[in-house]
Amino acid sequence: MKGIVDRIEGNVVVIEIDGQTQDINKNDVSSDIKVGDVVLLVSGKWITDETETKQRESKIIKLMDDVWEDD
Template identity: 40%
Template sequence: MQKGIIDRFEGDLVVIEIENSTINIPRKKLPKEVNVGDQIIIDGDHIALDTEGTKKLRAEIDTMADDLFEE
């Protein structure tokens, strides 16, 4: 099992960042509701949206942005 983050969409491919590298997966193999920045779980041929992981990741990014732009 691996966790990855949706980096971008390129035509029929989805670019996924996994451990500081990227892989390309056909868009049709992912759930339709995935968006850029979402965290996913890849378990063999099964790919699922990690809703809780995505929420935590976005909260961490929001905190870092708040810290960066504090007056």
Template identity: 35%
Template sequence: MKGIIDRFEGDYAVVELEDRKMININKIKLPIGAQEGMVIHIADSITIDKDDTLKRKKEIEKLTEDLWEK
């Protein structure tokens, strides 16, 4: 299962899953260096998908550039 870290609240990361459902994951279960906006794979363990995270970041930057050019 794939999700995006939306935000941190106390001891938990609020993660939006592919089906738009929101779940809470205890921060101690996340890999070191996990941050808001990162794409993660949730299975037996939780890993950061660096390629999808970078792709998503570039898409967002492009959208904001387009917004300010108008």
């Protein structure tokens, strides 16, 4: 299962999975998770997918550059 970290609220990590948010106990999430990370559920623990997270960040930066590009 794959998702994106939407926000962290105390002991809950809110992860968007297939367009729906789910509250996940912070104990079930790797300690290095950040908002915006693409995460995978592996053996009952949510971990960061480093490759997809970097690709997502690059895509967002490109979209922002396209929006703010001066002609």
